[in-house]
Amino acid sequence: MPPIPYGRQHITEEDIQAVTEALRSDFLTQGPRVIEFEEKFAAYVGARYAVAVSNGTAALHLCTLALHVQPGQRVITSPITFVASANCVRYCGGEVHFADIDPTTALIDLKAVRTLLEAHPQGYFHGLIPVDFAGLPVDMEEARRLADEFDLWIIEDACHAPGGFFTDSQNQRQQCGNGQFADLAIFSFHPVKHIATGEGGMVTTNREDLYQELLKLRTHGITKDPAQMQRHDGGWYMEMQELGYNYRMPDMLCALGISQLRHADEGLARRQQLAARYDAAFADLPGVRPLAAAAGHAYHLYVIQIEDRKGLYDFLREQQIYAQVHYIPVHTMPYYQELGWKTGDFPRAEQYYAHCLSIPMFPSLTDEQQDYVVACIRKFLS
Structure with missing residues (x-):
């Protein structure tokens, strides 16, 4: 693939x-x-x-x-x-x-x-x-x-x-x-x-x-x-x-x-369809926690949280699935730390960052590709 x-x-x-x-x-x-x-x-x-x-x-x-x-x-x-x-x-x-x-x-x-x-x-x-x-x-x-x-x-x-x-x-x-x-x-x-x-x-x-x-x-x-x-x-x-x-x-x-x-509405509908498929796939999968869903969600990203984020990130890359992390907390960037912010200032943001991973989400993603992504995540967790 x-x-x-x-x-x-x-x-x-x-x-x-x-x-x-x-x-x-x-x-x-x-x-x-x-x-x-x-x-x-x-x-x-x-x-x-x-x-x-x-x-x-x-x-x-x-x-x-x-x-x-x-x-x-x-x-x-x-x-x-x-x-x-x-x-x-x-x-x-x-x-x-x-x-x-x-x-x-x-x-x-x-x-x-x-x-x-x-x-x-x-x-x-x-x-x-x-x-x-x-x-x-x-x-x-x-x-x-x-x-x-x-x-x-x-x-x-x-x-x-x-x-x-x-x-x-x-x-x-x-x-x-x-x-x-x-x-x-x-x-x-x-x-x-x-x-x-x-x-x-x-x-x-x-x-x-x-x-x-x-x-x-x-x-x-x-x-x-x-x-x-x-x-x-x-x-x-x-x-x-x-x-x-x-x-x-x-x-x-x-x-x-x-x-x-x-074609914006068509693309949005496909994103929401893909998100629903991910939601169903992860509903019975311990260790994967998607972010909250909502009727008006536009799904630019589909973000999951997982304990071993780096392990899954590296494993998916080996399978040619290029997930991404969104985002590194702004207050931990060197520039903002020079302005006085420090790690520990916003623990919920930092906890989120430690476990978040954005998995493939775009309108031309096929069902077959999405099923492969899910199968690889299941394989990693097993």
């Missing part, structure tokens, strides 16, 4: 044709496909506005810039996430604080967030970055209650969860990134994500002020809108009004994103 990665892109002939058409068009960047992708993605997640950017990290950075994070301001996030969720605060000179996770979900524990907030004076913290880890949504309604009580903004890191949802207190479905509770939300289009464009990202929001700010910040802080300019010398004129960045997404990648978006 060919090697099986933990995740991979699924590119169709339709995707290739869409990119080819973009390459033959008049625009390779800053053209109509960017706007089309933004509008269709906003509609997909149920948000008013979307801004396409060069990658998920750029999306996070632009969010912290748009929210005017200042040196010394304190922002809370999860230790179980990719480092970009924390680094975006550092880019602005802010201080990153962490709250431990719920061990059944690996999501940030909002009760731990409350405990942290209550241990400090009002105004000590400025923002919260919850992460929809592995595709399981954070209860953003509860996060919003905390944010309102303690005067925080929220960036929802929904990179793992396009198409995911949770059910709110009114029994209403709330899509990840729909802007109902978070000020801003971000997504990634890395090849292993639900929608793959190679590189690329998106910011969604319901706030027009933040939307307008993001449009400027992703293009050097420049505007060409006469209504926003201090003067207007002619059709060529533009103004750089603040220090921005070149975080644009080109048209050919947006063309791929538009095409991928057409």
Whole structure:
């Protein structure tokens, strides 16, 4: 059997044709496909506005810039996430604080967030970055209650969860990134994500002020809108009004994103089908503990916890199954330890890390391949 990665892109002939058409068009960047992708993605997640950017990290950075994070301001996030969720605060000179996770979900524990907030004076913290880890949504309604009580903004890191949802207190479905509770939300289009464009990202929001700010910040802080300019010398004129960045997404990648978006629900359904098959396979297998399931789980990852994680990781590689670990706790990284964090600060996150393993999960994974993965795990445990 060919090697099986933990995740991979699924590119169709339709995707290739869409990119080819973009390459033959008049625009390779800053053209109509960017706007089309933004509008269709906003509609997909149920948000008013979307801004396409060069990658998920750029999306996070632009969010912290748009929210005017200042040196010394304190922002809370999860230790179980990719480092970009924390680094975006550092880019602005802010201080990153962490709250431990719920061990059944690996999501940030909002009760731990409350405990942290209550241990400090009002105004000590400025923002919260919850992460929809592995595709399981954070209860953003509860996060919003905390944010309102303690005067925080929220960036929802929904990179793992396009198409995911949770059910709110009114029994209403709330899509990840729909802007109902978070000020801003971000997504990634890395090849292993639900929608793959190679590189690329998106910011969604319901706030027009933040939307307008993001449009400027992703293009050097420049505007060409006469209504926003201090003067207007002619059709060529533009103004750089603040220090921005070149975080644009080109048209050919947006063309791929538009095409991928057409099949997003199909891919999500297959991920959920694969997860159900894993759940059934592991239900009677002692020693394997999957993370908690939920109706609105988007299953970017399927994570199990196992006592001898390294042993299983090495064994699966010998069988050409390339599992992965998500994630090394951010506070244990040398950079963050130099800032004062240390091993032992967040024991539930560290316990999770010691035993977690992401096994293959992607829409083109066949039943035969999945059965082989399960058989190898059973063989290792026996």
